[in-house]
Amino acid sequence: MSSGLLSGFSAGLRTLTVAFVLRLCLALLLPPAAASQEPSIPGFPEIPIDASEDQVRQRVALVRAGEKLTPKAWPNGARVAVCLSFDVDNEILWRRTPLPVPLSQGQYGATTGLPRILELLDRQSVPASFYIPAMSAALDPQMIQEILRGKRHEIGVHGWMHENLPLVGDAAKEEKLLTQSIEYLTKATGKRPVGFRAPSWAFSESTLAQIQKAGFLYDSSFMAMDEPYELLSNGQDTRMIELPINWIADDYPYYEPQAAGSLPDPQLVLDVYKGEFDVAYQERTMFILTMHPHITGHRSRIAGLEKLIVYMKSKPGVWFATLDQVAEYVKAQEGQGKR
Numbered sequence: 001m002s003s004g005l006l007s008g009f010s011a012g013l014r015t016l017t018v019a020f021v022l023r024l025c026l027a028l029l030l031p032p033a034a035a036s037q038e039p040s041i042p043g044f045p046e047i048p049i050d051a052s053e054d055q056v057r058q059r060v061a062l063v064r065a066g067e068k069l070t071p072k073a074w075p076n077g078a079r080v081a082v083c084l085s086f087d088v089d090n091e092i093l094w095r096r097t098p099l100p101v102p103l104s105q106g107q108y109g110a111t112t113g114l115p116r117i118l119e120l121l122d123r124q125s126v127p128a129s130f131y132i133p134a135m136s137a138a139l140d141p142q143m144i145q146e147i148l149r150g151k152r153h154e155i156g157v158h159g160w161m162h163e164n165l166p167l168v169g170d171a172a173k174e175e176k177l178l179t180q181s182i183e184y185l186t187k188a189t190g191k192r193p194v195g196f197r198a199p200s201w202a203f204s205e206s207t208l209a210q211i212q213k214a215g216f217l218y219d220s221s222f223m224a225m226d227e228p229y230e231l232l233s234n235g236q237d238t239r240m241i242e243l244p245i246n247w248i249a250d251d252y253p254y255y256e257p258q259a260a261g262s263l264p265d266p267q268l269v270l271d272v273y274k275g276e277f278d279v280a281y282q283e284r285t286m287f288i289l290t291m292h293p294h295i296t297g298h299r300s301r302i303a304g305l306e307k308l309i310v311y312m313k314s315k316p317g318v319w320f321a322t323l324d325q326v327a328e329y330v331k332a333q334e335g336q337g338k339r
């Protein structure tokens with residue numbers, strides 16, 4: 001190991017240690033209840049400590065993982081499916097606190113982040129899936145045109161106004177927003193979206209039934225596996241394909257302001273993503289990365305993402321695909337009993 005690498009490593013370690021100590025201090029300052037408990041969300045009361053096993057089973061049954069759906073082989077004998085995905089939230093992410101400066105941080109996604117990402121995807125000739133709240137698309141309608149210009153990307157639903165679905169608190173209102181979002185994107189792209197990613201990855205009691213009814217091919221909001229799986233609702237197969245995400249392969253926890261700079265070095269973030277990809281490659285499953293144009297679209301981070309893409313492309317048998325291509329393939333294999 002070179003001394004440059006060593007000093008980079010120790011600087012990273014120092015940063016991590018400082019962040020850890022800061023978090024520890026915070027945890028000690030807060031009473032234990034505040035440090036460990038989140039307030040319960042309307043419609044989702046706490047599971048009591050003396051609940052019976054049956055009661056607990058009922059309470060976890062709304063959405064659970066069914067069978068694994070990874071096919072025996074990916075197209076052309078590929079070992080792994082790689083999906084780059086971007087949630088194009090931009091200013092709408094600050095809907096509840098629309099102060100001018102944070103809004104500008106979001107607008108960066110439309111002015112600079114997205115164009116830079118699209119340039120990178122073109123340069124590397126790889127596809128990606130973009131999930132766009134309808135109102136973000138309405139504020140900067142050129143974004144959809146820019147994404148479609150590449151002719152290899154997918155656009156999926158990500159709410160009307162990045163609404164947190166359990167907090168909407170009204171099934172009819174939630175369904176209306178979903179319908180509006182589908183209609184908006186269908187009109188703007190000329191194609192009905194087949195993929196759904198819940199804003200903030202939050203499902204209400206009604207969300208799964210509503211996206212089933214709306215005819216989505218797949219969802220990408222859950223975390224019960226590292227590979228495609230079927231979604232069960234109250235023990236019944238919904239025929240909805242889940243293409244799962246997770247917080248480790250997401251830019252938000254590393255870079256967003258509240259992360260307090262705990263992993264500020266794109267090289268360290270890149271190492272985490274590479275570690276996730278390497279095991280997906282060994283296990284012959286799937287690697288989905290979730291990013292945001294206003295976060296990953298910054299200069300140093302795009303350089304890190306490009307390094308990751310180049311690394312993944314250097315391995316034989318990597319299938320770069322959009323999530324809808326993966327879902328279509330999984331569905332076709334399932335139909336032929338090949339899984």
Ligand SMILES: [Zn+2]
Pocket residue numbers: 087088089158162199200
């Ligand atoms: Zn989002």
